[in-house]
Amino acid sequence: MIYVVIVFLWTSILLYILLGGADFGAGIIELFTSKGNRSKTRKTMYEAIGPIWEANHMWLIIAIVILFVGFPKIYTTVSIYLHIPLVCMLLGVIARGTAFVFRNYDAVKDDMQKLYTPIFVYSSLITPFFLGIIAASSVSGQIDIQAQDFLSAYVFSWLNWFSVTVGIFTVSICGFLATIFIIGQAANDDDRSFFIRKARRTIYIVMFCGALVFVAAYHENIPLASWIFGDTLGLTAIIAASISLIIMFFLLQRKKPILLRLLAGFQVTMILFAATYSHFPDIILLKNGSNLSLLTHQGQAKAIDTLGYALLIGSIFILPALVYLIYIFQQKKEVQETY
Amino acid sequence: MDDFLAARLQMAFSLGFHIVFACIGMVMPFFMSVAHFYWLKTKKAVYKDVTKAWSKGVAIFFATGAVSGTVLSFELGLLWPTFMEHAGPIFGMPFSLEGTAFFIEAIALGFYLYGWGKLNPWFHWFTGVVVGISGLLSGILVVAANAWMNSPAGFDFVDGKYLNIDPIKAMFNDAWFSQALHMSVAAFVSTGFAVAGVHALMILRRKNVLFHSKAFKIAAVFGTVAACLQPISGDISAKDVAHRQPAKLAAMEAHFHTERNAPLIIGGIPDTANKRVDYAIKIPGLLSFMTTGDFNGEVKGLDAIPKEDQPPVAVTHYAFQIMVGLGMAMVLIALLYFIALWKKQQWLKSNWLLKLFVIATPMGFIALEAGWTVTEVGRQPWIINGVMRTADAATPMPGIAYSFYLFTGVYISLAIIVSLLLYRQITMVDKLYDSTSKLSKT
Numbered sequence: 001m002i003y004v005v006i007v008f009l010w011t012s013i014l015l016y017i018l019l020g021g022a023d024f025g026a027g028i029i030e031l032f033t034s035k036g037n038r039s040k041t042r043k044t045m046y047e048a049i050g051p052i053w054e055a056n057h058m059w060l061i062i063a064i065v066i067l068f069v070g071f072p073k074i075y076t077t078v079s080i081y082l083h084i085p086l087v088c089m090l091l092g093v094i095a096r097g098t099a100f101v102f103r104n105y106d107a108v109k110d111d112m113q114k115l116y117t118p119i120f121v122y123s124s125l126i127t128p129f130f131l132g133i134i135a136a137s138s139v140s141g142q143i144d145i146q147a148q149d150f151l152s153a154y155v156f157s158w159l160n161w162f163s164v165t166v167g168i169f170t171v172s173i174c175g176f177l178a179t180i181f182i183i184g185q186a187a188n189d190d191d192r193s194f195f196i197r198k199a200r201r202t203i204y205i206v207m208f209c210g211a212l213v214f215v216a217a218y219h220e221n222i223p224l225a226s227w228i229f230g231d232t233l234g235l236t237a238i239i240a241a242s243i244s245l246i247i248m249f250f251l252l253q254r255k256k257p258i259l260l261r262l263l264a265g266f267q268v269t270m271i272l273f274a275a276t277y278s279h280f281p282d283i284i285l286l287k288n289g290s291n292l293s294l295l296t297h298q299g300q301a302k303a304i305d306t307l308g309y310a311l312l313i314g315s316i317f318i319l320p321a322l323v324y325l326i327y328i329f330q331q332k333k334e335v336q337e338t339y
Numbered sequence: 340m341d342d343f344l345a346a347r348l349q350m351a352f353s354l355g356f357h358i359v360f361a362c363i364g365m366v367m368p369f370f371m372s373v374a375h376f377y378w379l380k381t382k383k384a385v386y387k388d389v390t391k392a393w394s395k396g397v398a399i400f401f402a403t404g405a406v407s408g409t410v411l412s413f414e415l416g417l418l419w420p421t422f423m424e425h426a427g428p429i430f431g432m433p434f435s436l437e438g439t440a441f442f443i444e445a446i447a448l449g450f451y452l453y454g455w456g457k458l459n460p461w462f463h464w465f466t467g468v469v470v471g472i473s474g475l476l477s478g479i480l481v482v483a484a485n486a487w488m489n490s491p492a493g494f495d496f497v498d499g500k501y502l503n504i505d506p507i508k509a510m511f512n513d514a515w516f517s518q519a520l521h522m523s524v525a526a527f528v529s530t531g532f533a534v535a536g537v538h539a540l541m542i543l544r545r546k547n548v549l550f551h552s553k554a555f556k557i558a559a560v561f562g563t564v565a566a567c568l569q570p571i572s573g574d575i576s577a578k579d580v581a582h583r584q585p586a587k588l589a590a591m592e593a594h595f596h597t598e599r600n601a602p603l604i605i606g607g608i609p610d611t612a613n614k615r616v617d618y619a620i621k622i623p624g625l626l627s628f629m630t631t632g633d634f635n636g637e638v639k640g641l642d643a644i645p646k647e648d649q650p651p652v653a654v655t656h657y658a659f660q661i662m663v664g665l666g667m668a669m670v671l672i673a674l675l676y677f678i679a680l681w682k683k684q685q686w687l688k689s690n691w692l693l694k695l696f697v698i699a700t701p702m703g704f705i706a707l708e709a710g711w712t713v714t715e716v717g718r719q720p721w722i723i724n725g726v727m728r729t730a731d732a733a734t735p736m737p738g739i740a741y742s743f744y745l746f747t748g749v750y751i752s753l754a755i756i757v758s759l760l761l762y763r764q765i766t767m768v769d770k771l772y773d774s775t776s777k778l779s780k781t
């Protein structure tokens with residue numbers, strides 16, 4: 001049952017990155033779009049994401065619940081030593097979620113929008129940035145449970161070049177997912193080629209940020225390269241990811257939005273796989289050299305079993321409904337009844 | 340500010356904030372579905388307008404409830420890591436099921452909000468009902484987790500270790516039923532009165548009277564029926580508390596001495612130093628009767644509890660008085676409303692009844708917050724009743740006071756924006772919903 005639970009944990013993190021990421025990306029793209037094209041981008045994005053965004057951050061919650069029910073020691077270690085970036089991420093989540101609703105449901109469309117929009121776009125940037133920092137810090141070996149002073153226990157646990165670059169990389173991935181997603185949503189050919197240009201640019205940016213991560217890892221003496229390239233499976237995943245990136249580059253011009261989306265999703269899946277597989281089952285690497293592992297730090301068997309059953313039963317209800325929801329709203333939209 | 344106090348206050352603020360949105364998020368969908376049902380049945384445009392106006396409200400509250408809930412699930416670890424390390428696996432069952440309920444709620448809401456004109460009308464209506472049911476279910480589940488903190492079950496506590504965990508037993512602990520029942524009814528009371536109050540105010544101002552009267556009636560019926568059930572459910576809760584947490588009951592009642600034929604103390608100012616309550620109304624024997632069913636039954640007082648295990652008396656007592664007082668006030672309003680519905684139709688047209696509802700707008704929510712204060716403060720100094728002390732559960736990280744200021748600021752600004760948004764929503768009714776304004780003019 002422990003493996004069922006781990007698969008759910010991994011999948012919910014992946015889905016949060018994919019669906020939530022495209023969602024954050026929407027805000028990021030808006031930030032980097034010139035004024036003239038902004039409202040077009042926003043409208044297209046909103047149509048694509050509106051119906052499912054409510055469900056998106058549920059993946060995050062599920063991951064958290066799995067952690068505290070199944071792996072309490074891991075949950076509490078992260079909560080204590082990464083308190084500050086977690087709070088920053090939470091502020092982003094609050095600001096973003098509420099700003100999104102406010103700007104779409106405010107009965108009066110007036111100057112208040114000028115307040116909501118910047119909150120929305122900047123929090124779209126901040127949230128994945130800190131998410132990346134948290135993920136990177138858990139494996140960067142800087143969490144020091146013996147530290148005596150505030151700075152080394154609660155600040156340097158996450159503030160280092162490696163974590164920061166992973167944060168930036170996460171932001172770029174979100175932007176990338178959003179641009180790929182939006183292509184299929186374009187209303188006409190002009191918009192399409194506009195979005196394609198955007199997509200191409202974000203692909204360059206993703207590659208650049210990815211390279212930065214390696215530089216930073218080298219600088220911080222984190223054996224990232226050997227984690228990823230030292231292992232056949234990890235290496236295969238990375239190669240697959242690169243190949244799909246290249247294919248995507250050539251496919252951008254063709255009208256195959258679904259294929260593009262699948263490839264983008266596949267690529268991110270492979271990156272996450274490579275990043276996590278290399279030191280599975282350890283998920284927290286501590287400064288003192290010991291690790292917190294999903295297998296040795298799991299909760300008592302009974303807790304894991306019931307958690308596993310709860311997840312299995314839950315997914316029987318959820319998955320079909322979710323798929324149906326996405327399917328319905330991907331159908332060519334009639335004029336939305338507005339009021 | 341001392342870190343421990345800051346952590347407690349931050350938790351209390353976050354929960355106090357979340358609960359308002361959670362309640363509205365679980366009850367409004369029912370109001371909305373009733374209006375929607377009338378629209379599908381009668382095809383009167385006004386019902387469609389009410390449904391749509393409310394569904395916007397639901398969306399706003401849902402999102403705010405969802406983000407504040409997300410924050411809570413992190414805060415449990417950020418503020419109380421020692422608690423979560425031990426309690427997580429035990430009381431996690433309701434949380435993992437709650438995940439499913441939330442998910443269904445979010446998906447159903449997606450269908451509902453974006454489904455106008457795209458889905459079969461009755462399927463569309465049904466998705467609205469699902470939003471309500473799954474919201475209610477998640478409320479019940481999370482309260483079961485809280486009940487576990489009051490009435491720990493499903494593990495053996497041996498030498499400081501938590502052995503033989505049984506999450507199912509933990510979920511169905513002794514307190515879950517009385518608390519979940521009381522909470523669910525409270526959600527209907529507070530949301531019903533709040534919504535009815537706002538619409539009553541608009542009727543008094545003679546704005547879109549048709550629209551607001553329909554809305555008022557739906558909310559008022561839900562709220563008043565629930566208000567009458569609440570004292571019954573409260574009585575069940577009180578008996579339960581007397582049985583499982585005598586210290587909490589003693590603090591609620593400011594009952595300092597163990598005695599038979601114990602009086603029910605209403606109001607008054609507890610004087611902890613001299614162990615007495617000044618200026619209170621005392622009804623002899625009633626407390627004994629209410630908790631044991633016998634006027635001569637023995638009720639434990641605070642003197643039966645070691646000093647270091649006693650909860651704060653004054654806060655618990657005041658909060659309890661506020662909750663019960665407001666509860667009774669709402670029962671009274673409810674009775675007047677029923678008389679008006681059945682016997683005195685002319686009262687419905689008169690202003691004083693509407694004015695009463697306007698005055699009652701915040702009562703339910705104040706009672707709700709007071710009730711949680713009773714439950715949570717009354718459990719102190721324990722975070723897990725009798726097992727773990729709150730002070731031992733707090734995070735080792737210093738500087739929580741700053742995080743408390745930060746979150747307080749965030750919550751206050753959110754509350755302001757949400758209120759502003761609702762205000763605009765309500766004042767825009769005549770511009771947005773043409774069908775009614777035309778109707779109400781004719």
Ligand code: HDD
Nearest residue numbers: 518522525528570573574576577666703706707710711714
């Ligand atoms: C609209 C809100 C509301 C109203 C009118 C009342 N309550 Fe209440 N009460 C709550 C809202 C609430 C609550 C916020 O929902 C609590 C907190 C925890 C819980 O389960 O319900 C609560 C807790 C609570 C408890 C403590 C339960 C525990 O710690 O497990 C008792 C004994 C009562 N209530 C009793 C009453 C009585 C006798 C009422 C008579 C009118 C009453 N309540 C009205």
Ligand code: HEM
Nearest residue numbers: 347350351354355358481484485711712715716721722729
């Ligand atoms: C939503 C309604 C709730 C409200 C308004 C509420 C209110 C409060 C208050 C006032 C406190 C501070 C008590 C004190 O420090 O004296 C508190 C503490 C706490 N509550 Fe609740 N509570 C609610 C539900 C819950 C639930 C459902 C849980 C968990 C499942 C929970 C977990 C805690 C924890 C962990 C603390 C901190 C430790 C403590 O002070 O005991 N609460 N809450």
Ligand code: HEM
Nearest residue numbers: 360361364365400401404405408409411412441474478481
């Ligand atoms: C008695 C107290 C509580 C009640 C009755 C309650 C009820 C609810 C309800 C009905 C929702 C749905 C959102 C909406 O419709 O607005 C919600 C959202 C949420 N709650 Fe609470 N809740 C309580 C306390 C807590 C606590 C203590 C936690 C965290 C540990 C929590 C975590 C969440 C989360 C994560 C969400 C977001 C789910 C979503 O996206 O739909 N809640 N809560």
